Amino acid sequence: MNEFDIIREVFAPLTAEAPGAFDLVDDVALLENQNLVVTKDLLVSGVHFLPKDPLDLVARKLIRANVSDLAAKGAKPLGYFLGCVWSAGVKREALELFAKGLREDQETYRIALYGGDTTAHATKTAPLTLSATFFGIPPKQGLTSRSGASLGDDLYVSGTIGDAGLGLAALRKEFKFTTVDKASLATRYQLPEPRLSLGAALAGLATAAIDVSDGLLADAGHIAKASGLRAAIDAVAIPRSGAAGSWIAAQENRWRALSQLASFGDDYEILFAAPPAMRRSVTVAAKASRTEVTRIGTLTRGAGVGLLDENGAEIPTKLTGYDHFRS
Amino acid sequence: MNEFDIIREVFAPLTAEAPGAFDLVDDVALLENQNLVVTKDLLVSGVHFLPKDPLDLVARKLIRANVSDLAAKGAKPLGYFLGCVWSAGVKREALELFAKGLREDQETYRIALYGGDTTAHATKTAPLTLSATFFGIPPKQGLTSRSGASLGDDLYVSGTIGDAGLGLAALRKEFKFTTVDKASLATRYQLPEPRLSLGAALAGLATAAIDVSDGLLADAGHIAKASGLRAAIDAVAIPRSGAAGSWIAAQENRWRALSQLASFGDDYEILFAAPPAMRRSVTVAAKASRTEVTRIGTLTRGAGVGLLDENGAEIPTKLTGYDHFRS
Structure with missing residues (x-):
């Protein structure tokens, strides 16, 4: 199993709905002309999830934590960029379980993977670290901010x-x-x-x-x-x-x-x-x-x-x- | 020093050129209507840089590794979203040195920080892990892909x-x-x-x-x-x-x-x-x-x-x- 096999076999299928992802064969993705709301959330093993949590649930939590940020703003999620830093020596089964979770929640929220980066830590003890940058469409009425509350609300x-x-x-x-x-x-x-x-x-x-x-x-x-x-x-x-x-x-x-x-x-x-x-x-x-x-x-x-x-x-x-x- | 002080004092000043970043007081940023090229690169301590590398140089390498992806495609960088997972117990001086490096190369490439997430590992030995999602404007002639080479080129x-x-x-x-x-x-x-x-x-x-x-x-x-x-x-x-x-x-x-x-x-x-x-x-x-x-x-x-x-x-x-x- 090498890095390029992983990208092609495990992650590229997740971009099927995203032509701008170029099947992950390039270093970049293309997002077509529209206003976008963007959010980024990190999940770190031992901090945001338990090291023993099943990896499909971890993947779904990563998606849901980010979708939740968009939800609060009234935005509709479209897709995401994914960064994974695995512990050294991670097994293919682990990656596939993780990708299964991504696939499930991509269907739940009708979103697609657009790109990202996958790498591994230098040691087996370094914790799985996940990063997702999500983008979506702002509501017609404008984003609901944190700062608009009035006295007496x-x-x-x-x-x-x-x-x-x-x-x-x-x-x-x-x-x-x-x-x-x-x-x-x-x-x-x-x-x-x-x-x-x-x-x-x-x-x-x-x-x-x-x-x-x-x-x-x-x-x-x-x-x-x-x-x-x-x-x-x-x-x-x-x-x-x-x-x-x-x-x-x-x-x-x-x-x-x-x-x-x-x-x-x-x-x-x-x-x-x-x-x-x-x-x-x-x-x-x-x-x-x-x-x-x-x-x-x-x-x-x-x-x-x-x-x-x-x-x-x-x-x-x-x-x-x-x-x-x-x- | 708490998480919100860090965001307000260390990172928010880096968004001065990006009104859509909302001074990092919200969970999302807004990107205005245009075609965007997007790339994401991770840098992990002990893998992509040495644990003793000065943090301003690490910050600049993070920017430059991502700008390089855009450069190869003929795109012009606009800004980025930043994810940082620090080792537990990181000192404020370290964050400030890192932000200094970001600031220097934001000026070099005329880009702005638009948003992100900052967190810390559960242990002091877990390595600094950095993620950046960069976006830019594609060239008028269209992106230079990996796949367009012809026989004899x-x-x-x-x-x-x-x-x-x-x-x-x-x-x-x-x-x-x-x-x-x-x-x-x-x-x-x-x-x-x-x-x-x-x-x-x-x-x-x-x-x-x-x-x-x-x-x-x-x-x-x-x-x-x-x-x-x-x-x-x-x-x-x-x-x-x-x-x-x-x-x-x-x-x-x-x-x-x-x-x-x-x-x-x-x-x-x-x-x-x-x-x-x-x-x-x-x-x-x-x-x-x-x-x-x-x-x-x-x-x-x-x-x-x-x-x-x-x-x-x-x-x-x-x-x-x-x-x-x-x-």
Whole structure:
């Protein structure tokens, strides 16, 4: 197996829908005349996924993490460029399992591979490192930015929060769950569901949006900072799954547990702001995209993020999202 | 120092020329309506650069390796998306030195940073891994592909071949060189010179082109394979620097040495094909772009690459380019 066989046999078939990819026989690809939204996300073994995670799921998570960024902006994904740095001595079966995952989610999202680079580390212990640059078409209404929220806007989030973080804890055996809960939580960690339909329905309606990847509190902080406001979040309103509910019930301090849940990463839900006058439109958009949406707070004067209890008192939060450079 | 400070303070200033980068406060960038050529190259510590290479030079090599891909296609670079996976515990000074290198070569090539992702490995020993997705404007005459060479076309290469490989050997102390030679060879390895002007001048003239990154023989093989022909290369005609000439003179077997020189990677010269009727035009293009160009062979019937001695007899070549997956 050499590098060129791998490209021709494993990756080139993934470009079938992309004439501009030139079957990966050239060093470049050609994208035809149109406005493009572009995003780039890295996934690193031992940081963003577990070294033992099945490689088809890792491939799909790579696609979904990037698609989620486009979804929050209201964009429609078209294709991607892929960079893989494998550990030395990687086996062909591993590459093929990875490519199988890519193929599955290319079909799910109707996207194609356009190009990239594949190489290997110098050692067997160096971790698999993945990079994807995704591009898509912006919505007619314009991109939903992080920075457009106004004073008094409502804050909403899709789906449920904290499941992916609990799934990671379950896979690491840090907490015990029932078999059913463990399976559903692990799936939330390994195979997120980007909210493409909701993101498209929110274009022109949401004043600001972000996908929740760093954690609900951290990402609310990003919208607040970019918009020059403070995010006030009602802890009890944060939507949670049955499994997360059971976990909270088993914790000593309910407020601390809620704060933890809101600090886990990898939810890939959409957190967005919209004026109170648009509440009915938000409900319509949620229904039209068959996505649960919950109002969880408000944008107020100030800066940062406040997590509030039933009485409006601030809950101490230590965790404000995963920071790869925290020392 | 946290992840968001790094993005805001170290990387956001690099997007000053790119309004579509939104100052890196969003997860996406916007590229305006135009045809784009896109390429992606990875650089991994211990594989594509030495762990002790100064980080400003590593940054510039990352830019130059990608610009070189665009140059060979006749394209004009516009900007890039950057992915960095740092070893755990990286210091701010290291990031700043890296950003300094990016800034220098952004000015050299008049390009801007448009977006990306920055993260860190879980361990201090995991190697710095860099990914860049570059985009540019295709030439009016259309991209110069790998596959357009015709039977009987001449094969040319710019600059001199093998210096970067000797530079790497010098840095690793595998061979001894004079101080002056060592310095010039090391620079060829650490700071390649993409042939942008030549690539632009060859658009519509060269029938096929590639930048020499895998090694002259391997890259000639890529053109040959994509064009359905065989590349016959005159070993003595391969252009070499004074330093490479001294090295060859010190080797026991001159033919073996020439074959090694043609198998080293990282030259970042342009290897291209053109019909014999266009020899004068090639000379004009070389002069106009102030780039040395040497005719080194022909495309013949058959497949693969032949390295020929003065009598046209084939020189045995073991090395046909660096393969990251060779076991």
